[in-house]
Amino acid sequence: MDRAFLIKYGEIGVKGKNRYLFEDALIKQIQFALKKVEGEFAVRKEQGRIFVEAVSEFDYEGTLDSLKKVFGIVGICPMVSCEYGDYDVLEQHAVLYMQEHYQNRPLTFKVNARRAKKNFPLTSMEINAKIGEKLLQTMDHLKVDVHHPDVLLNIELRERIYFYSETIPGAGGMPIGTNGRATLLLSGGIDSPVAGYMIAKRGVELDAVYFHAPPYTSDRAKQKVVDLARLVSEYAGEIHLTVVNFTDIQMAIYEKCPHDELTIIMRRYMMKIAEDLAKKRNSQALITGESLGQVASQTIQSLFVTNEVCTLPVFRPLIGFDKQEIINISEKINTYETSILPFEDCCTIFVAKHPVTKPNLKAIKRSEQKLEGVIESLYQEAVSTAESILVGSEKIVS
Numbered sequence: 556m557d558r559a560f561l562i563k564y565g566e567i568g569v570k571g572k573n574r575y576l577f578e579d580a581l582i583k584q585i586q587f588a589l590k591k592v593e594g595e596f597a598v599r600k601e602q603g604r605i606f607v608e609a610v611s612e613f614d615y616e617g618t619l620d621s622l623k624k625v626f627g628i629v630g631i632c633p634m635v636s637c638e639y640g641d642y643d644v645l646e647q648h649a650v651l652y653m654q655e656h657y658q659n660r661p662l663t664f665k666v667n668a669r670r671a672k673k674n675f676p677l678t679s680m681e682i683n684a685k686i687g688e689k690l691l692q693t694m695d696h697l698k699v700d701v702h703h704p705d706v707l708l709n710i711e712l713r714e715r716i717y718f719y720s721e722t723i724p725g726a727g728g729m730p731i732g733t734n735g736r737a738t739l740l741l742s743g744g745i746d747s748p749v750a751g752y753m754i755a756k757r758g759v760e761l762d763a764v765y766f767h768a769p770p771y772t773s774d775r776a777k778q779k780v781v782d783l784a785r786l787v788s789e790y791a792g793e794i795h796l797t798v799v800n801f802t803d804i805q806m807a808i809y810e811k812c813p814h815d816e817l818t819i820i821m822r823r824y825m826m827k828i829a830e831d832l833a834k835k836r837n838s839q840a841l842i843t844g845e846s847l848g849q850v851a852s853q854t855i856q857s858l859f860v861t862n863e864v865c866t867l868p869v870f871r872p873l874i875g876f877d878k879q880e881i882i883n884i885s886e887k888i889n890t891y892e893t894s895i896l897p898f899e900d901c902c903t904i905f906v907a908k909h910p911v912t913k914p915n916l917k918a919i920k921r922s923e924q925k926l927e928g929v930i931e932s933l934y935q936e937a938v939s940t941a942e943s944i945l946v947g948s949e950k951i952v953s
C-alpha cells in the first residue's frame with residue numbers, strides 16, 4: 556500500500572523569501588484539505604520538497620481526491636517506502652515495487668536514484684545501473700529506454716527508502732493565501748462559482764456575497780448558494796458568505812425606475828453593497844461571473860455602467876469564455892449539478908422583457924435620482940441586517 560505522497564509544485568516565480576511563503580501556504584492548505592480525510596497525516600517540508608505521509612490507516616482514494624483540490628500542487632506522486640538499509644534491502648524492494656506495479660506488461664523503464672543521505676556506499680549512477688540490471692534479469696517483459704521510458708522508477712534514499720513512478724496531475728495555480736482576498740458575487744447560477752474557483756486558483760482567499768429577495772426567492776434558493784459556496788470551498792478553503800436581503804431595494808427600484816433599466820440599476824446597487832462589505836473585510840477586489848455579451852447586462856456598455864460604482868478592481872475571469880467552456884469547468888469542479896437546480900434567483904423575478912442593452916450612464920444616473928430620499932435608509936438596512944455564514948471546515952491555526 557502506498558503510504559506517502561511526494562508533492563510537486565511549480566517553482567517559477569517562487570524564489571527567495573517568496574518560496575517560503577509559497578511552501579508554508581501550500582503546507583497549510585494540504586493540512587486543511589486532509590482534515591476531511593479519514594486517517595492521520597504528517598506533512599513535512601524537506602530539502603525543497605513536500606511529503607505527505609500517512610501515520611495511520613487511511614483512505615487512499617479520499618486522500619488523492621483531496622490533494623487534487625489543493626491549488627499550488629502540480630503533481631502528486633504516490634510513494635512506497637521501506638526502512639533504510641544496505642544495497643540488498645534497496646534491491647529487494649525495488650524488484651518488489653516493480654513486480655507489484657508493472658507485472659506482465661511489456662514496458663520500457665529507466666531507474667533514477669537520488670541520495671539525500673550521501674553516506675550510502677554506492678553513487679546514484681551506480682544504483683541506477685545495478686538496479687536496472689537486476690530488473691532486466693528478474694522481469695522478462697522489461698526493457699531499458701533511457702530517453703523515453705514508459706516507467707521512470709524513482710528511488711530516493713532518505714531516512715527511509717522511497718520508490719515512486721507515477722505522477723498524478725494536481726490542480727495547478729498558487730496556494731490559497733498567497734495572493735490576498737477578494738469578494739465573489741455569488742448567485743445560484745453556473746457562472747459565478749466558476750469565476751470564484753478561477754480567482755481562488757491564483758492563490759486568492761474568497762469571501763462571497765449573495766443577494767436574496769424573500770419572499771420572491773425561497774430559502775431553497777439561498778440553501779443552493781450555500782451549497783455552491785461549500786463546493787467552491789473544497790478548493791478555496793473557508794469562505795465567509797454574506798447574505799444580503801435585497802427585497803426592499805429591488806422593490807424601490809421597481810416602483811420608481813423605468814423597467815427596461817431595472818437590471819442595470821439593480822446590478823449597480825449589488826456592486827456598491829458588495830464593495831462596502833468587501834472593504835469592511837479587507838478584501839481587495841470584487842469577482843463576478845460576467846461574460847461579454849452573454850446577456851443584456853453584460854454588453855460592454857452595461858459593464859461600463861455597472862463598473863462605474865466601484866473603486867475596487869472587478870475581476871471577471873469568464874469575460875472571454877463561451878457558455879459551454881464555463882459549463883465544462885463547472886462540471887469539472889462539481890458545481891454544475893447544483894447550479895442547474897431550478898430555484899429562482901433574485902434577478903429572474905424582476906427582469907424586464909426588453910432590458911436596455913446599451914445603457915447610457917447619464918440616463919441611468921437620472922433614473923437613480925428618483926430613488927433619493929428612500930434608497931439611503933434601505934441601503935443601510937440591507938447592509939446592517941446582512942447575515943454571515945462561514946462555509947467550509949474550520950481553518951488550521953498553526
Ligand code: ATP
Pocket residue numbers: 739740741742743744745746747748764765766767825842843844845849850852853900901902
Ligand atoms: P450566474 O450564472 O453566475 O448567475 P448569470 O449568467 O446568471 O451569472 P447575471 O445574472 O447577469 O449572469 O449575473 C452576473 C453576475 O452578477 C453573476 O455572475 C454574479 O457574479 C452576480 N450576481 C447576479 N445575481 C446575483 C445575486 N443574486 N447575488 C450575488 N451575485 C449575483
Ligand code: MG
Pocket residue numbers: 742743744900902
Ligand atoms: Mg444568474
